[in-house]
Amino acid sequence: MTEQTIPNAAILVIGNEILSGRTEDKNIHAIARKLFTHGIDVLEVRIVPDMQNAIIAAVRALAEQYDYVFTTGGIGPTHDDITAACIAKAFGQEYGLHSEADAILGAYYQRRNLPYNTARQQMAHMPLTATLIENTDSGAPGFQCQNVYVLPGVPSIMRTMFDGLLVSGRIAQGTTWQLFSVTIHKAESEIAEMLQQLEEANSGLEIGSYPRQDEAGNYLVNVVFRHRRPERLATIKTDFVATLQEQNIFYTEE
Amino acid sequence: MTEQTIPNAAILVIGNEILSGRTEDKNIHAIARKLFTHGIDVLEVRIVPDMQNAIIAAVRALAEQYDYVFTTGGIGPTHDDITAACIAKAFGQEYGLHSEADAILGAYYQRRNLPYNTARQQMAHMPLTATLIENTDSGAPGFQCQNVYVLPGVPSIMRTMFDGLLVSGRIAQGTTWQLFSVTIHKAESEIAEMLQQLEEANSGLEIGSYPRQDEAGNYLVNVVFRHRRPERLATIKTDFVATLQEQNIFYTEE
Numbered sequence: 001m002t003e004q005t006i007p008n009a010a011i012l013v014i015g016n017e018i019l020s021g022r023t024e025d026k027n028i029h030a031i032a033r034k035l036f037t038h039g040i041d042v043l044e045v046r047i048v049p050d051m052q053n054a055i056i057a058a059v060r061a062l063a064e065q066y067d068y069v070f071t072t073g074g075i076g077p078t079h080d081d082i083t084a085a086c087i088a089k090a091f092g093q094e095y096g097l098h099s100e101a102d103a104i105l106g107a108y109y110q111r112r113n114l115p116y117n118t119a120r121q122q123m124a125h126m127p128l129t130a131t132l133i134e135n136t137d138s139g140a141p142g143f144q145c146q147n148v149y150v151l152p153g154v155p156s157i158m159r160t161m162f163d164g165l166l167v168s169g170r171i172a173q174g175t176t177w178q179l180f181s182v183t184i185h186k187a188e189s190e191i192a193e194m195l196q197q198l199e200e201a202n203s204g205l206e207i208g209s210y211p212r213q214d215e216a217g218n219y220l221v222n223v224v225f226r227h228r229r230p231e232r233l234a235t236i237k238t239d240f241v242a243t244l245q246e247q248n249i250f251y252t253e254e
Numbered sequence: 255m256t257e258q259t260i261p262n263a264a265i266l267v268i269g270n271e272i273l274s275g276r277t278e279d280k281n282i283h284a285i286a287r288k289l290f291t292h293g294i295d296v297l298e299v300r301i302v303p304d305m306q307n308a309i310i311a312a313v314r315a316l317a318e319q320y321d322y323v324f325t326t327g328g329i330g331p332t333h334d335d336i337t338a339a340c341i342a343k344a345f346g347q348e349y350g351l352h353s354e355a356d357a358i359l360g361a362y363y364q365r366r367n368l369p370y371n372t373a374r375q376q377m378a379h380m381p382l383t384a385t386l387i388e389n390t391d392s393g394a395p396g397f398q399c400q401n402v403y404v405l406p407g408v409p410s411i412m413r414t415m416f417d418g419l420l421v422s423g424r425i426a427q428g429t430t431w432q433l434f435s436v437t438i439h440k441a442e443s444e445i446a447e448m449l450q451q452l453e454e455a456n457s458g459l460e461i462g463s464y465p466r467q468d469e470a471g472n473y474l475v476n477v478v479f480r481h482r483r484p485e486r487l488a489t490i491k492t493d494f495v496a497t498l499q500e501q502n503i504f505y506t507e508e
């Protein structure tokens with residue numbers, strides 16, 4: 001079996017409100033979880049302010065380095081919504097009224113008997129070559145420009161659109177990680193060496209260890225093993241559990 | 255009154271568990287809020303995996319561009335805790351057992367009758383020139399290397415250490431933003447033009463607008479005005495409220 005290429009991705013969050021601490025971002029975690037399940041490795045996240053130079057620089061750097069870039073925020077109707085214009089500039093594309101987006105938004109507001117005013121029409125402005133991302137929730141579509149997928153910042157709308165994007169088949173499906181997780185009733189520093197040896201001895205295995213204390217103050221470590229080959233992970237699990245039992249180390253599977 | 259230079263900062267979160275979606279980061283928001291109150295502008299956030307090249311590249315890029323860099327994660331006792339070694343490499347500093355950190359940790363475990371083993375001693379390894387950041391919670395200190403401040407990933411411990419760092423006087427205090435916030439009972443696209451004109455007419459004023467719907471489906475927008483001069487913001491507020499009243503626009507102050 002040859003090693004498969006795993007698609008990778010970056011997430012770019014755009015918005016002063018996150019950097020100033022006014023708003024706690026909810027999109028990074030939601031996107032990261034969905035991409036993990038989809039078999040795509042998220043290798044970087046950036047958060048930048050609503051500033052043209054910062055957005056353009058980040059879009060270019062991430063689009064060049066990763067297979068997919070997902071942006072959230074900055075595509076509403078107000079003056080600080082400059083993401084679409086910046087994406088066009090980043091790729092040297094013409095920015096203007098996208099006829100398909102214009103038709104969708106015009107019909108959306110007509111159905112609701114709401115005026116399709118200048119501010120609302122701004123949401124149909126984007127790189128003219130963009131491919132739309134459907135918004136079944138609030139009308140205004142997202143869009144794709146090259147390998148960059150532009151999504152809104154409102155978490156509920158973003159999630160609906162992102163789910164639709166994943167099932168659309170436009171995002172490649174990778175080989176998902178297989179996971180095995182145990183909680184060990186020891187301090188992290190007491191099992192550190194054992195974990196290191198195990199990871200070094202098994203190529204393709206990644207071990208994460210996450211310490212905490214229970215209410216009584218006892219040390220616990222949640223240890224997560226991940227591997228992309230189920231049969232390899234199964235063997236590693238059997239051997240590891242046997243080792244814990246031999247050494248009388250108390251553990252619980254999760 | 256001359257314009258003051260506002261110190262700026264970046265946050266660098268290090269950890270596979272955030273990028274894979276296993277863990278939702280809690281540190282970005284906590285640090286961003288505290289720095290906002292301290293008068294420091296956070297201008298960028300990055301999240302990178304536990305990979306040497308990624309960490310070194312991010313540390314160098316951010317340390318060069320911003321006044322302060324705060325990192326979280328990757329300073330525990332296990333094999334995937336490589337932050338300290340990467341910081342040393344990023345700055346070309348010698349990495350090894352830091353005698354002051356070693357003394358603190360040795361005493362910490364002795365008081366608890368716990369062995370000060372190899373894994374625990376790893377937490378005293380860092381750039382030899384580093385200045386420590388006190389950890390009154392769990393012993394292992396953070397450290398400062400040039401303009402980079404290295405903190406742990408466990409949120410409760412990170413917060414205690416960060417609070418201590420802020421009151422220590424080692425982080426400059428900037429001029430804090432003055433805020434004024436109203437909720438307007440209109441769709442965001444109906445007030446977009448008014449907000450844009452207001453921002454353009456007032457230098458130093460930044461306006462953020464955050465739309466939502468109430469339970470009955472009515473559109474609301476939370477509008478946040480910020481300015482660093484209290485007297486300027488007070489005038490803007492008076493004028494803006496008068497405009498809303500003249501135009502019979504329903505609003506609530508927050």
